[in-house]
Amino acid sequence: MPELDLTPLRSILAEYAPKGRPGLIPALHAAQAIYGYLPQPVAAEVGRTLGVPLAEVYGVIDFYAMFYREPVVKTVVHVCDDPACAIAGAESVYNMLTYEYSQEASGAPSAITVERAPCLGLCEHAPALMVKGIQRGKVNHNGNGHLIEEIGEKPYGIIAGDISYLTANCGKRRATSLEEYVASGGYQSLKKALGMAPAAIIAEVKASGLVGRGGAAFPTGLKWEGAANAPGEPKYVVCNADEAEPGTFKDRVLMEEDPQRILEGLIIAAYAVGAHQGVIFIRGEYTNAFQIMGKAVAQARQAGFIGKNILGSGYDFDVELFRSAGAYICGEETALFEAVEGKRGFPRMKPPFPTTNGLFNKPTAINNVETLCNVPLILSLGAAEYRKIGTEKSPGPKLFCLSGDVERPGLYEVPFGIPIRHLIYDLGGGIRTGRKLQAILFGGAAGAFATEKDLDVRMSFEDLRAAGLPLGSGVVTVFDETRDLRAVLLRLARFFAEESCGKCYPCQLGTQRQYEITQRVASSEMLAGDNARLSDIAWTMTDASLCGLGQTAASAVMSAMKIWPEMFVESHP
């Protein structure tokens, strides 16, 4: 091997060195952009420059799926592996690409590396893939002979629904500019907020009844109040844009098409909790959203919405973008903090909670993208008007990510409380090709199945809870009567086995064992006692895991066992 030239690395490391350890993941991204992977001398130089022990640098590189410690060919193709893409034919796309491009005949042997990737958040364009970070959708609709970069279509948000508060500026097939955002009334809420006492803003958000849209549904106002009242400086606000729950693509669309709305929500949150520094943590695979958000931050800074003395108020706030590196677990808020701090994404124990001990152990308010998009709306309408949208107990608009076997997959904005039937049939056009509905996966991989009998359940927190269905991040994946749900379960089980961080035993061991038994379910080779095994493992993960990943890793399997016991026949002694 020729001696590596570390000169270009050293010049970029100068930029990250003052950050120390929190510069680690950004520095590794930058280093990999130069060398294509992270060879030992490069990793060592990064560690020495940032003052991170080498064993820990290695630990970080090996934790995140997007960092390579072995050489890879330049063009990496990530084929989406989630249920919506699978039923749309992702597996044949994977096989086709692997076959095509590994052939000498193609003229470029091993010119590309084809990898399976966890849900790329392009479910409404299934089957989807990414070529060198470029998103492509409907990739099975192309003949051969095209450049791999031009396979399929460029995916744009497909926006519909009954209302359009959060998605008012979406659907342009491009990002809404700062000028357009301002012209449509954008940043008026920030102006209003800066004239209010922070406590008054928090009171308004509490009165609105807004709860988190990332899946945990924690009251946003309470979270802000906790961070505002917690002792310790500095305080932080974090926008959690690590969208990776299979079936979810709402945050991707919001970032790509209306980035300023997210920023406005984040700045208001920061002002309300008394933070002067924010982080937008974006999923590693979302390179397009990362670039758009970066541009949006620069424009907002130039226009005086971010920076010193915002709009003459005397309030300062700045924000940094953080690109993750391929780890579903980092959507868990404390694992996210660890990543920003330059560590493996191991979730922390709670309590203490982020409001008192968050990023860098400081008081932190962390909110999902969609949650933040509700904030300007609440301030412009006022809490009372806002509460007229949705139901009494679940106020506000909600984005649902509809995908799978429906005529019109897409992002649907509706008030809380519409029946599932309305979303799938009236808005989504019903089941594709006139087939019958078999199942709906609600809430993503960490969710649960619904069937025909649940179609009249109203989609609000209270009604879904009563029906035993999780709202999660708003995922509605539809499967028609021809689909083998056991294959879907296998896919979900593999997802959790691959994405478990390995910290606590129930999840580290349980996700692997669940995957193994699910393999037997999928191939009709269940052993005597497998139902009891699966159930014990599922309950142990649910009851005893450290974080939400493990606690929900068996959720879909358990709901399937309950609804379709006939799928779980122990045919072998």
Added chain:
Amino acid sequence: MSDDVTLTIDDIQVTVPAGTTLLKAAEQAGIDNIPTICYHDYCTSNGLCRMCVVEVEGSRTLVPSCVGKVSAGMKVHTRTPRVERSRRTILEMLNSAVDLSDAPEIQEFMTEYAADRERLPGARPREHPVLDDNPMYVRDYSKCILCWRCVQVCAEDAQYTYAINFSGRGFQTQIDTFFQKPMLETTCVFCGQCVAVCPTGALKPKRQWLLEQGASIDEVMDMTRSERRRKKPRIEAGE
């Protein structure tokens, strides 16, 4: 005293200082049979093994007692069917993944919780070749339960040497060095603290390991003192 907290553990009322863990509070109530695996009195508790989980009324999930703190009026149950199912299943899963032959404490828990050693047929074990790359100790990660103690004592819990960390994630997590380098090429100072805290024999003094392998005394002397021998001729040459 206002800093004291009164709670009930298995129907026994106990008063302890605020900030006490449930594990210590239970001990004070005379309940000393909460099993722990990763927990070590002199290492940072990370709540990894979840063997010490207990049921706290009002809590959706079970609570790891090694890190869970007491609060006033708490009602804790240390041995419910839910708790027992979790403990037994964790043991069965651990046994299916790791060679626990040198872990007598865990073997005892397996008996106590009636864990079935054959519960998980077809389960993939974590198998690794024994790493014998230095004269002081050997690493047999087939016996490693990922309790993190070695990583912690090598770092901020004791030595600040940072020779080891992790590779992989999930089920495939392993304790590892920078790019899997042999120990002699790392920052390891051979303090032996990692070997001392290892609960399962994954880390073993080389001498003990050689004796277990049936090596003769001469072979043991030869292999554990190889470094010193190699240096000796040079010193003599200089004299």
